[in-house]
Amino acid sequence: MEIDVEQQRMIDGARAMVPALLARARKAEEDRAVSQQTVDEFTDMGFFRIHQPERYGGMGWDISMMVRLGAELGQGCGSSCWIFSNLAVQNWILGMNNPEAQEDVWGENPTALIASSFPAKGGRVERTDGGLIANGLWSFASGVDFSDWNNMQVFVPPEDGDGPPEHRFALVPRSDYTIDDDWYSPGLAGTGSRTICLDDVFIPHHRTISSKKLMGGPSPGSEINPSALYRLPPLTLGTKVFAAPALGIAKGGLAMIEDDLSGRNTVGNSPMAELPTAQVRISEAGAEIEAAEALLLKDCTDAMAIAEAGDVPEITDRSRWRRNNAFAVQLCVRALERLNPLVGARGLTPENDFLRMFRDVHAASLQITVAWDIQAVNAGRIRFGLPSLDPRV
C-alpha cells in the first residue's frame, strides 16, 4: 500500500507522541485507564477517524493504516494504542452497518466514539417486535470511558427455537447501560476494558447487523460508502485491531532492551552489547517483529486487491487472515520472551517499561480472535475442507 502525504504526516505525528505516551504509561496502568488528555490528543490527531466513511468526515483509509499507526503508538503505551485501534475499528464496522444506524450515531455527532463488548459473563438477547431485548453483562468494553455508543456482540436465538444462535452486532447508546468497574487485569490494565450492564433494553432492528453480512463483499453500508474498504470482513481481516498494538508493544520492548544494553556492562565489566548471546537475541527478536509487520501489511494489500476487483474473499482467505493475525501476535510474544532474560534482576521494578510491555503483549495475545491455538486449529480445519468452528470466520 502506498502511503500518501497526509497518511505519512499522521504516522509521523504518532511517532512524535511516543515519548509522551511512554511517560504516562505507568500512571495509566495504575489508574486502570488512559488519561482524558491522551484520548483528546488522539481525537485532535484524527486517529479515531482513519476508517470512518468520508461522507461523515472520516478519512476512509485502508486497514494498513491501523497497522502503521499501531506500530508507532504501541511503542509508547500498549493500552493507549489498544484504545486507539479498538475505537477506530468500530468506525469502520459502522460504515458497513445499515445507513439508519450510521445516521443514529453520526447524524448529529460525527465524532461520536463507539466501544465494543462481548457477553463473556452471560448477557442475553431475545427477539421482540422490531428488534431485540438485551439483559445482563457485556464485557471487555475497551474505551468505554470515552464512548458515546457500544457495539455489543450478541447471539440471537433462532426464530423457531431450533439450531445455533445467530451472531450479530447490536449498537446501544450510552444512556442504555451502566458501567461495572471490573477490569483488574495484570496486562493492558490501562485499557479499562470494563463491563457494561443492560436491564431490559430494547434495540431496534436497524441497529443490529448479522456478521454473515460482514464477510466481505457488499455490506448494507457499502451502498452509501462505495470504497472497497467497506466490502472487507472485519471479524477476520480486521482482527489486526488486536495484532497492531501487539506489534507496537513488541517494537517498544525491543527498543527498551537495545537502549539498556548499549550502556551496560557485565559483572566481568565487558560491554553487554558485545555478548554474542545478547546479539543473537536482539537479532532474532528484531527479525520476528519485522516478519510480523510484513505479514500484517501483506494481508491488507491482498484484501484490498480482492475488494477493489469487486471480488469476495473466500473462507480460506478469511481463516488465513485470522491465522496470520494470530501468528503475528505469536511472533511478537516470542520476541519479548526472547528478550526477557536480558532485563536482568535489576530490572524487576514496577516502573520497568519493558516488563509492562511484556505484561501487555501477553494480555493482548489472550484476545480470542488472535489466540493462536484456536485460530491455528480453525485455519487448519478449513484448509482441509472441514467446517469452521467459529461462526464469525
Add this chain to the structure above:
Amino acid sequence: MADGTTALADKMSKHEELVAVARSLTDTFRARAAEAETNRRLHRETHEAMLEAGLYRVQMPKRYGGFEMSHRTMLDISIEIGRGCGSSGWLFSNIAAQNGIVAMASRQLQDEVWAKDGSTCTASSFPAKGGKVERVDGGLVANGVWSFASGVDWSDWNNMQVFVPNENGGFSHHMALVPKSDYRVIDDWYSPGMAATGSRSIELKNVFIPEHRLLNTADARAGKTVEASENFGPIFRVPPMCGANKIFSGPVIGMARGALDAIERDLSTRNNVAGAPMATLTTAQMRVAEAGALIEAAWALMQRDCDVALEIGELGRLTTVEDRAFWRRNNAYAGVMSVKAVETLHPLLGARGLTPQSDFMRAYRDIHAATMQINMAWDRHAITAAELQLGLMPTDPRA
C-alpha cells in the same frame, strides 16, 4: 489467493505474467525432480523451458532484451518454481541474479556476454577449495579451483568471487567473469540435498582475466559502477550480496511451500490407525497452520525488503551498511522460518513416507542444504545486524 499469493496492481502486469508462467512449470518440474536428483543435474528440458519463457531475463538490461524487474519478481518466480523442485528454483534464481550482476560490470564485458546472444547464461563460483588470483598488468591471473558453480552445465560464462591481494597485505573482494573456454568442470557435487543443482567446481590454470571483466564489490556498494555499466535502472543500484540474497531465500521459501503442499495432499486422503481422517486431528491442523503462517510471514518479509530496495534504487540513494545488514539478517531469517515450517511438518509424514521418491523428503533435504549457503547462515547474519543495532563496528568485512 487462497494459497497466499499476493495480488499486484495493474502496473505490475509483467510481474504477474512472469510469475504465472513460472507457476505453469511447477508441476512438470516436480514430476522430474526425483530423477534430476538421481542424475545430479536438471533435465535439459527444464533449463530450456525457463530460458524460452524468458525467466532468466528478469534482471537483465533492456538493451539486450531483458526486463529490469525488481528483486521481488525474481523472488516470486523462484518461490513458484522451488515449490515444484528446489534445485530448479535454485538454478533459476542463481542464473537470473548473475544477469543482474553482469549488468553492473563494464559495458564492454556486457557486450562480450550478450551482444551476439541475449540468452547466454552465467553461473557463479566461490574459491572454497583454494582458488587464488594475482595482480598483473591489465588484470588478474587466476589459478586453482572455484566451487559451488550452480548452473555451470548451462552456462557460457562464470562469475567467480575472487579476493585480490592489496599492497597492504589485505584483500579486496571482486567478481571476475571468465568464458567457459577458460576453465574445466570438475564433477564433485555429491550433496545429500539440492543434488540436482549440479553445483560443481571449475578449475583454472594460469588464466588471464582483463580488468574490464572485473567488478569491485566495494565500488558497486558505493554506486561507482553505474556510469561504466551504462545501466541506470533502479535495480542496478542495489548492490549484490545483500538485496540480491533473495536468490537463496526465494527457492528456500518455495521448498517449504512444496513440502506443505505434499503434506496437505497426503493428509487430505489419509486415515489414522483408528480409521479417523488425519485431517480431523487437531495436532495435524496446528502443524499445517503453523507451517503455513511461518512460510507466509517469511514471504511477506522478503517481499517487503524487495520493495524497500527498489524504492532506494528509484530514489537513487546509496544503500547504508544498516540497510544491507538488515536485509541480510531478514534474508537468513526467512530461511530460519522456512526450515522451521518443514521441521514442524516432518512428524506428519509417517514412516510410510520414508521413500527415495517422497516429494516432502526431497524438499526437506533440499531446504537443509540450501540454508548452508553462507548468505543464508543465520548465526552469522544475526551477529552482524546486532552489532550495528547496538552501535558496534561490524566484524564481517562484506557487511
